[in-house]
Amino acid sequence: MERKPHHIVPWRLSVAPMMDWTDRHCRFLHRSISRRALLYTEMVTAPALVRGGARHLLRFDAFEHPVALQLGGSDPAELAEAAKMGEGEGYDEINLNVGCPSDRVQSGTFGAVLMKTPDLVAECCAAMIATVDVPVTVKCRIGVDDQDPVVVLPDFLEKVQAAGVRRVIIHARKAWLQGLSPKENREVPPLDYSLVFAMQAQFPELHISINGGVESIDKASELLDSGVGGVMIGRAAYHSPWDILGDVDRRVFGGANPYEEPREVVLGMIPHIEAHLAEGGRLHSITRHMMGLFLGRPGARAWRRILSEGATKPGAGIDLLLTALEEIDQRDAA
Template structure:
């Protein structure tokens, strides 16, 4: 556990959101948080366009590759490829409840086959030298979360897992959409706390519904790590206080002027390589949530940034609309 202990705060893997442009942006806001890719299916890693699927900027470190799959041999091969690309960690998805994940027999439905999850972890541990971790729910459908989570945790740690990140909700594989699965099943943080208390020598991280750094600090009194998801994406300004929180210090004033130029330069390089400004700007819309001028900022990024030929100056124009003096300290 101690080798992994530095990763006390992470930004969750989120499908269609945490792509390489999102991660680059988030890394400018926090140097310490562990970043995760979107889930990438093991078969795609093995047979697909690897640079498009796995490429990332060197500044993203520490960055983890999240894999989806259930075949131990394929997971091992995909993990080897991920390690060769330079990822700092391989994570197995045992929490996504979407239909396309279920049809591939991976994601949250693997909570029902903890032995297979352990086999996958063991195969990946044998294949790579970097940490191998698992992200799961507390249970699925009618499972009792008490034995279900214990059995899964015991199995993956016996197989050599370096950490278990737990989204503190059940997943309902039938009857709820993926979006509903992120809100409707009740949060049960106490269940994750009990798991940590039972196996104190293993790294247990918690995820689900955590909105502020104050809540993060409260969770860290019970578990080893906290994973921020939608709060990090929709209100990314909260990330500017992450590094100070981990050091138990007062957050310094954040240099937004420098951020403007870093993101404009990055967007310019992406556009020069054939990309569009919107690929980058879409992840930045919530940055100034609650500040004077934030509405105009969002309008510019939602409209002008998606016009044909839009360039980095659009980002500068959007930033200029915000009154930074109205910014309150991130909690």
């Protein structure tokens, strides 16, 4: 698939890779709302691609550009092969996951546990960089377990930079590999934005994006003004996509927003939904990502109820979507 040139800096604001959430339908929705933010896949493991033949996991629509593939793994040769597959499919960036704390990734020796082996991370990055022409980036934590982030993070960044990495996304929290669930690891360890700011100052040639606790575009703008190269937003962009992304193209990128209100987004999604249904797909696969489009607006509860109750039923189609949208229109007209 051919990549299209970009005359913008998409990584100034990005939507985080989120397991079970940022699939191709979610990304299509987010791209409908913002034409400029950088989007990420869910983490795809290198073994699944290289040994498991799971190339279908790389599927995406050209409309999603700019879009990055996040890989999980710890074997340099395998990651290089998976990165080559991602580049061949047309991804604009290959990102290595050094931040996910779940048991599943720990058992596979990748994700946040790799914070303990920066030399291996550097070797993995160097192998991918030698294999592909698109940027290779890293998403990491400030440290794990009893590590002192002030000590380990500069060492980690120095090593990945020496390997050729030019962009790093830092989730500004530690990860506790034992004792906290993945959900708790996103909320319990305290945020340390100041350390990330210090790293951007200490490594001026690295483009550093900050991640963690960013729940509004106002907060994102504030962080950008603090000197980091970019901001990555996770759960807030998923739960309230319009509130987070609806004005991003204007406020962050200085361009025009594609839509003025979320109702237009729904109508704009119809061709994508029809194509998915024509392939035998289910309505719920797409509408589950659209639940928060009208968050806080009149009719939002009815919108969610109609879709959650009806979209999983056999034969559910565009009519159900339009019925749910009527609830919003009626409340707006009231």
